[in-house]
Each structure stands twice: as structure tokens, then as C-alpha cells.
Amino acid sequence: MGTPTAAQPTMTELLELLAAVGAAQGQDFAAAAARHGLTSMQAKVLAQLDGPLSMHALAERLACDASNVTGIVDRLQAHGFVLREPSPTDRRVKNVVRTERGRETILHVHQEMRATHAALDSLDETEQAALYALLERLRPIMEYPADDR
Template sequence: MIIRDAAVEAMDAGEADSTGEADGAGTADGAGTADGAGETAREAWRAMLALAFGGEAPSRMHTVCQAFDLTPAALKILLVLSSGPRPMRELVETFRHDPSYLTSVVDLLERRGVARREPHPTDRRAKTVALTDEGRVVFERACDLLFEPPASLRQLTPDEQAQLLRLLLRVVDAEPGIPPALRPRPVPAPPG
């Protein structure tokens, strides 16, 4: 924890990149900060993290979880399961949680009636987890609340919102680990 805190402090001071390394080494694009490109990417990432951790997202997640009697981990599993059943092993790898913790979250989802364990189609030793019909309903209703845009986005004009979406689509497309349910979709330009 102390090492991680030192890396975060170094990032705040502009001394380290997102890997905790100094002088721009290890940046995603391989570029240092000499030309400003690395610094711009860092600050764009910081802005996205600010929205995710300090904006409306945390309170929205809490509201959605309370409304549907779910934990944040359970809601994240529903997001992944919305695109189809997943083996327990894959869920453990996706979320990088201890298998016993993930088992307890799936137990909660089963008690809640939104997911069920099924035999794996090819491996008798393994189980998959799938949404139930109730789980699909809960997922859809949760997404309606979760994806409602915050007031801060209304500070942008419709053209600025469209430009932001186009740019974020490119960033999201470069991140293969994002569940399909969280991937934004292109919106056609309004007529006119």
C-alpha cells in the first residue's frame, strides 16, 4: 500500500507515469512527455478517472446497487453476463478476485434470482454462470439508471457531445477488456 501511495503521489506531482515510472518511460504510446503528447494523454486519463472516481459515477453506482439490492461487484458481474454465460474461471480472471470471493458474489446473485450456475457444456468439472430471465430484467432496468447522462454533460453543446463520443469510442475500442454492455454505441448525427 505504501508503494502504491508513493506512486500516486508521484503521479500527482507529475514525476511518474501511470506505471509509476519517471520521465514518461512506460507510457502507453511509448512517447515521453518532451513533445507534450504524453502529458496530454496523462491529463486526459486523469480527467476520465476524475469523472469515474469523483464525479457522479460513484454515487450513481451506489444508487443503482441500492435500487436493485446488489453489491457493486454483483452489478459488474451482471454487466459481463449480459453478453452470455461465462465460466466461473473466466469471471475470476476478468475481475482478478479471489475465487472464494467471486463464489460468494455469485451465491448472492443466485439468492437474488438474477443468475444461476449451470454445468459447463464441455468440462464436467466446471460451472458457468448465466443470467436468469429476472436477471435480464434487472440488468436492463439497472442500465436505464446507470446510463442516464449526468448534468455535467449538459454543459456541452450537442456538437461537443458528439465530438466527445467519437473520441471516447476510439479509446474504448482500444480497450479489449471492456464488457460489451459498457461499450458506447455511435449515435447518428441529427438531421439538418
């Protein structure tokens, strides 16, 4: 008992496989973003903006410094992908809002992720549903981990 079998991968095997899939998906995302003249980080900003977000909230979601987000948003705004607007609850706070051009562009980026689409297309509907359910269970734990588990 306790010895991993082919059906029971080790934690290390799971972590390595998850990292490899994540890295490949990240490379695919970056390549699709580049075809639209965006850096990977600029595309990540667009992907996060499903509604208005403060610069601070955006920095937290991206796990980066607010000063980095300012430069990224500046460049996105200069190209018409986002707008800054005052928060309706606190006029000192600026919210970042995706424009229609930004929404259409990130939609195209996601549609053009060829390697990721090919990988997911290799799964049948039942496998896709199972993968979705598993990832849906993992996402909140990974995005909002309990303090020092």
C-alpha cells in the same frame, strides 16, 4: 513546441479527468445498484453476463480472485439473479448465466444512472458520437493491454 496549451492537455490532466469521470460514473452505478438491493460488485457481475461465463472467466473480467466471485455469485443465485449450469464442453466447469430477473434488474440499474445520463444528455448527438468513437478506440487497449507497454 512541446508546451501544452489549453487545447492540448497534459497527460496528467487527461489521466486526472478520466479518473474523475470514471469515479463519478462508478458512484452513480453503485447508487443505482443499491436502489435494487445490490452491491456495486454484484451489479458488475450482472453487467458482465451477456452470455454464459465460467467462474474463472468472470473473475478475470472483474480482476478479482475466484473465491470472491464464488461468494458474489452465491448471493446473486440465492436471490434469483443468476444460475449456475454445467459447461456444454467441460462438465467440470460451471458457467454462470444471468436469469431474466437479472437481465431486467441490470437494465433498470443502467437506466437509473441519473448523473451519468444527465452528463451524456448535456452533449449533442455529434459530441456523443465523437465520445463513443474515442472510448471505443481506448477500450480494447485498456481492457487487454499489451504486456508491459
